[in-house]
Amino acid sequence: MIQVIPSIAIRQGRVVKMRKGDPSSEKTYPENPLDLAKRFADHGIEVVHLVDLDGAERGAPVNYHIIEQIAGYTDLKIDFTGGISTDGDISKAYEAGADYITASSIAIANPELFASWLITYGREKITLGADVTDVKTKKLLFRGWQKRSELTLFEHLDFFYTRGLKYVKSTDVSRDGVLEGPAFDFYQELRERFPELHILASGGVRGIDDIKRLNDMGLFAVIFGKAYYEGILKLKDLEQFIVKEKK
Helix, strand or coil: CCEEEEEEEEECCEEEEEECCEEEEEEEECCCHHHHHHHHHHCCCCEEEEEEHHHHHHCCCCCHHHHHHHHHHCCCEEEEECCCCCHHHHHHHHHHCCCEEEECHHHHHCHHHHHHHHHHCCCCCEEEECEECCCCCCEEEECCCCEEEEEEHHHHHHHHHCCCCCEEEEEEHHHCCCCCCCCHHHHHHHHHHCCCCEEEEECCCCCHHHHHHHHHHCCCEEEECHHHHCCCCCHHHHHHHCCCCCC
């Protein structure tokens, strides 16, 4: 059964969402991060994907206090991402209450360091964020999706796959926030190329039918955001997928 994981993206204390990673398209939602997290927990959600956009753009996490609030007032497991680039960043995130971290930019800038984290902290605690500009070129984006690497996704994954990587979160940024459906063929290709990886799909989810299809494909998890915030995907729709924690 696929794990359903809501995303809470934070910028300057506000819950926001962009289209295709474009800051000029950013929309603010009248939600308090903690109230939102409580609502997810009340509906049986196990894990939340907390995105520190300030940290992603700065290159160092900023919103540790949001982790502390959610960890202090809910039983949610927190997967924290956004600017993590040092062991100190990871330690602070765990101390604040994060259960897992997802890192992206540092894996491009210093792959050996990221690979060492798989050993130091354990492969169950570390997810590789590997987001692409589009599924044709598969060029990686980093630093809050504002910079493009010449590395391709498969080159990137080949390196970490042989070093014990278990979890990868991959977003087709061209579909993020536009409600046009996930890149199903892309995720199928990814599964076939790296059958042992636990893939977290992100970007484009329109509703429950998309989640059902990703589940049928055998993906580990799906991260959703815009469809929920726009009132298209209801939490009650997810009840069939809400099971005991899997990660």
